Amino acid sequence: MLGFLYLLIVGTVLAAFLLWPRARPRALAALASGAHRLAALDRARRFVFFGDRFPEHYKSSDQKVLRYLTIRGYTGLLFTIVLGLLGFGCILAAVLAVRLLQGRLDLPELLTQALLGGVLLFLDVQGIYSLAVLDARLARECFGPSERELLRQRIDELATSRAAVVQAVDAERRRIERDLHDGIQQRLVALAMLLGRARRSRGRNPEQVDALLHQAHQESQEIITELREATWRIYPSALDSLGLEEALGGVSERCSIPIRMEFEVDRALPQPVETAAYFVVSECVTNAAKHSGATAISIRLALHGAVFVVRVEDNGTGGADPLGSGLTGLRSRVSALDGLLHIDSPLGGPTTITAELPCA
Numbered sequence: 001m002l003g004f005l006y007l008l009i010v011g012t013v014l015a016a017f018l019l020w021p022r023a024r025p026r027a028l029a030a031l032a033s034g035a036h037r038l039a040a041l042d043r044a045r046r047f048v049f050f051g052d053r054f055p056e057h058y059k060s061s062d063q064k065v066l067r068y069l070t071i072r073g074y075t076g077l078l079f080t081i082v083l084g085l086l087g088f089g090c091i092l093a094a095v096l097a098v099r100l101l102q103g104r105l106d107l108p109e110l111l112t113q114a115l116l117g118g119v120l121l122f123l124d125v126q127g128i129y130s131l132a133v134l135d136a137r138l139a140r141e142c143f144g145p146s147e148r149e150l151l152r153q154r155i156d157e158l159a160t161s162r163a164a165v166v167q168a169v170d171a172e173r174r175r176i177e178r179d180l181h182d183g184i185q186q187r188l189v190a191l192a193m194l195l196g197r198a199r200r201s202r203g204r205n206p207e208q209v210d211a212l213l214h215q216a217h218q219e220s221q222e223i224i225t226e227l228r229e230a231t232w233r234i235y236p237s238a239l240d241s242l243g244l245e246e247a248l249g250g251v252s253e254r255c256s257i258p259i260r261m262e263f264e265v266d267r268a269l270p271q272p273v274e275t276a277a278y279f280v281v282s283e284c285v286t287n288a289a290k291h292s293g294a295t296a297i298s299i300r301l302a303l304h305g306a307v308f309v310v311r312v313e314d315n316g317t318g319g320a321d322p323l324g325s326g327l328t329g330l331r332s333r334v335s336a337l338d339g340l341l342h343i344d345s346p347l348g349g350p351t352t353i354t355a356e357l358p359c360a
Helices: 002-013 015-019 025-050 062-101 107-141 147-200 205-233 244-254 270-292 323-335
Strands: 259-264 297-304 307-316 340-344 353-357
Touching: 002 015, 002 025, 002 062, 015 025, 025 062, 062 107, 147 205, 244 259, 244 270, 244 297, 270 297, 270 307, 270 323, 270 353, 307 323, 323 340, 323 353
Parallel strands: 259 297
Antiparallel strands: 297 307, 307 353, 340 353
């Protein structure tokens, strides 16, 4: 009611200035100045009686505050009417109780009055509840989301992120199983066949045995190399022993495309951030080498305040699918750390993938 009276009185006083185009901005500013003070009181009311904590940095515009007070004025009038009807109903119920105690009320009239009173009480309570919900909604729109709502949003984000991480882990397991089955396992079968042929030829054809053993030795070396690459894709041991920069140096050495790397970090990073950064670079380099037809890759890792930024760019043909399994897994891994993954890959290139990982 205070906001309604303020708008009614001050708005009437300033009506002439509000209608004059030249004076309208100053009149609106004066009207909004008092409206902001009343809104601050209402914000304190929401905190004292309902425990709502709104963001301190959130500043409502003049139009939003004036709209808030106007709607609250009308809802206040309606709420007064609803409360008045509830009080009037309580008085009628008391009169009915007195008549019942005096024996001046028969059963049919009592049932009729009780039924009508119950319906009216239900409607009155529903009206009070609806106005209370409207009041909370108006406060949220004017003062920003409350801490309770922010917490609920955060819980929903974490639930979504957790589900994405589980899917990414399952996809990674399937990829590892596929690499082991289709790659290393097949090479081990070929190695066993070469050794079996060499054993059967032993004593009959020494030259053929030497050739088979030479092929078996080459095959074993390739198996060791592929197994080392598979283990690095699972988790690089150099990340723990040598650090992120040295681990990324290993990625550059194994890539067939020239890589230019800039590493601008002046302090230690959290281990989850280093792990996520490594896999972002590794996946981007692998995709560029396999699919983009790029001839050069540039990598830049820099710490900007509390955010670690990883930027990988190649001069390939572009057209990377953001919904592909590899980039989807990266997005899930980055999102699990409350980070952001930006993908810019137009047809014809270049492809730029940027990951922002918070370190706080």
